[in-house]
Amino acid sequence: MSLTTRLLGLAFASADTLVEVDANGVVVFAIGAGAAAGEDAGATWTGRPLIDLLHDGATVLAAVKDMKSGVRIAPTPILVTAGPDRVRRASFRAFVLPQMAPAVSCAISYEGPAFATPDVEVRPLMKPDEFLSDAGRVLNANPDVALSFLDIKGLDAVGDDIADRMNRRIEATLQSAAVEGSAAAQLTNARFALLRPTNDRRDIAAEIVEAGRAEGLSLGAEAFNSPVPAGSDSLCVLRAMRFAIEGCLKGDGLANPQIAFADSLKRTFKEAESFRSVVKSRDFEVHYQPIVNLDSRAVHHFEALARFKADSGPADAIRMAEELDLIKSFDLAVAEKVLKRMRQPGAGLLKMAINVSGASLGDDNYVEQLLRMTAGASEERRRLIVEVTETSAVADIEAANRRLSGLREAGIKVCIDDFGAGAAAFDYLRKMAVDAVKIDGAIVRDVQTEERSKTLVHSIVEMCRSMKLETIGEMIETDAVAAELKSAGVDYGQGWLFGRAEADPRVQLPTPTMVRRRGTVEAWG
Numbered sequence: 001m002s003l004t005t006r007l008l009g010l011a012f013a014s015a016d017t018l019v020e021v022d023a024n025g026v027v028v029f030a031i032g033a034g035a036a037a038g039e040d041a042g043a044t045w046t047g048r049p050l051i052d053l054l055h056d057g058a059t060v061l062a063a064v065k066d067m068k069s070g071v072r073i074a075p076t077p078i079l080v081t082a083g084p085d086r087v088r089r090a091s092f093r094a095f096v097l098p099q100m101a102p103a104v105s106c107a108i109s110y111e112g113p114a115f116a117t118p119d120v121e122v123r124p125l126m127k128p129d130e131f132l133s134d135a136g137r138v139l140n141a142n143p144d145v146a147l148s149f150l151d152i153k154g155l156d157a158v159g160d161d162i163a164d165r166m167n168r169r170i171e172a173t174l175q176s177a178a179v180e181g182s183a184a185a186q187l188t189n190a191r192f193a194l195l196r197p198t199n200d201r202r203d204i205a206a207e208i209v210e211a212g213r214a215e216g217l218s219l220g221a222e223a224f225n226s227p228v229p230a231g232s233d234s235l236c237v238l239r240a241m242r243f244a245i246e247g248c249l250k251g252d253g254l255a256n257p258q259i260a261f262a263d264s265l266k267r268t269f270k271e272a273e274s275f276r277s278v279v280k281s282r283d284f285e286v287h288y289q290p291i292v293n294l295d296s297r298a299v300h301h302f303e304a305l306a307r308f309k310a311d312s313g314p315a316d317a318i319r320m321a322e323e324l325d326l327i328k329s330f331d332l333a334v335a336e337k338v339l340k341r342m343r344q345p346g347a348g349l350l351k352m353a354i355n356v357s358g359a360s361l362g363d364d365n366y367v368e369q370l371l372r373m374t375a376g377a378s379e380e381r382r383r384l385i386v387e388v389t390e391t392s393a394v395a396d397i398e399a400a401n402r403r404l405s406g407l408r409e410a411g412i413k414v415c416i417d418d419f420g421a422g423a424a425a426f427d428y429l430r431k432m433a434v435d436a437v438k439i440d441g442a443i444v445r446d447v448q449t450e451e452r453s454k455t456l457v458h459s460i461v462e463m464c465r466s467m468k469l470e471t472i473g474e475m476i477e478t479d480a481v482a483a484e485l486k487s488a489g490v491d492y493g494q495g496w497l498f499g500r501a502e503a504d505p506r507v508q509l510p511t512p513t514m515v516r517r518r519g520t521v522e523a524w525g
Contacts, residue, residue, distance in 0.1 A: 015107035023102040035082035055079035069101040074210030077176040131185030138182040139234040146227040149257045150192040153220035169211040235324045240265035287501035291494040294486040301351035327357040351383040358394035367403045381411035401432040441475025461489040
């Protein structure tokens with residue numbers, strides 16, 4: 001056996017195709033398999049420019065043309081054209097033998113079958129929120145996946161020109177390793193995340209180190225894998241994933257993100273099951289906080305607030321319920337308890353505000369169920385107000401408005417809660433027909449100390465008056481703040497100054513400014 005044959009055999013032991021490219025980037029020799037099924041590279045590649053054979057191969061071609069004698073390109077992820085709108089993932093290596101310069105010897109190793117080009121288009125890495133949003137779709141379509149983190153050290157000392165090329169290499173490597181149809185995210189300057197097949201044994205950390213070496217960089221890289229347990233609820237996985245990624249975004253990051261993800265996943269499963277049980281058994285309480293007329297200090301209505309027996313606060317439980325899509329049944333359970341309290345003997349004409357998450361307005365079920373609960377009780381409907389939390393997500397505002405309009409037509413009033421707390425405030429007000437606006441407590445709290453907050457309150461009141469909407473200020477803790485809001489024209493107030501949430505609604509408040517007789521409550525404006 002000749003030495004040439006032996007060398008060729010050794011080369012094929014680690015590659016599917018061998019290619020020689022001349023100084024102009026044209027293939028002058030090829031042997032082995034092409035990217036398409038049954039294709040002979042020798043017959044179809046010889047004489048063609050290398051760039052024509054690669055999908056988005058400008059970076060690789062530039063690197064090949066710049067190669068000098070004795071230099072090599074470490075394994076680099078590429079996409080090889082495999083027919084019209086078809087590509088195939090591969091690893092590309094190249095080197096220049098001194099006796100063959102300027103010709104470049106290339107080796108291509110394929111990774112998996114060919115697939116449609118749009119599914120693997122190399123695109124900029126996602127931001128964390130984009131990655132989490134897309135992860136839900138990926139998890140539903142690909143149950144056998146792992147969440148991977150990749151830490152790369154040494155990127156902060158890279159110049160701009162090299163940084164651009166290196167970023168392209170990182171993008172290509174991560175997206176080639178990601179579950180088909182998904183992408184990867186950059187969490188910090190040095191930490192990345194992706195969803196990849198559980199059985200993928202590629203060492204992406206080593207690939208990044210080699211890619212850096214090809215650019216003349218000395219990088220360090222480490223990958224962490226945390227498989228998603230079979231049969232996992234994708235919503236629970238997403239919440240755990242969010243926890244792990246948010247930890248990575250903290251100033252000091254997480255030393256072991258894969259452990260944080262695994263621990264969070266276990267805890268999330270437990271919390272979700274516990275919450276489902278609490279809602280099903282109605283094993284929670286509803287407390288009632290008074291909302292008063294700022295002119296008379298008489299009780300106008302009450303906001304119904306859930307209270308749980310567990311150690312976690314209601315805000316944490318409700319946030320979890322929103323993330324895990326458990327909030328719809330909970331919102332209806334709260335409404336059921338409030339209506340039951342309104343129907344008790346001696347309740348008189350108590351009026352109640354109940355909260356509804358934006359997620360509950362994502363379909364017709366919440367409105368249909370609430371109307372069914374109050375069917376034949378028009379007076380009860382007139383004593384209800386639904387508060388839509390401005391900080392919760394309403395995916396389709398126009399559709400939500402149609403559903404809320406159904407409540408208003410039935411006599412139930414609608415209020416935008418936490419107005420001003422999020423970016424959606426004015427979009428809500430513009431696109432949803434409502435009766436009242438509750439000004440976010442963070443704005444109210446600073447109305448005396450920050451001129452901007454004071455100006456904002458006055459602007460909200462003026463705008464609401466022009467739209468014939470009532471206004472409520474929340475988180476009022478002092479008489480001075482109450483007086484400031486009253487002066488600005490705010491109609492109603494809520495906060496510890498007037499009373500905390502209690503298990504039994506009290507219409508008489510322990511304040512000397514109360515001017516109404518015991519048991520009197522006001523009618524809706």
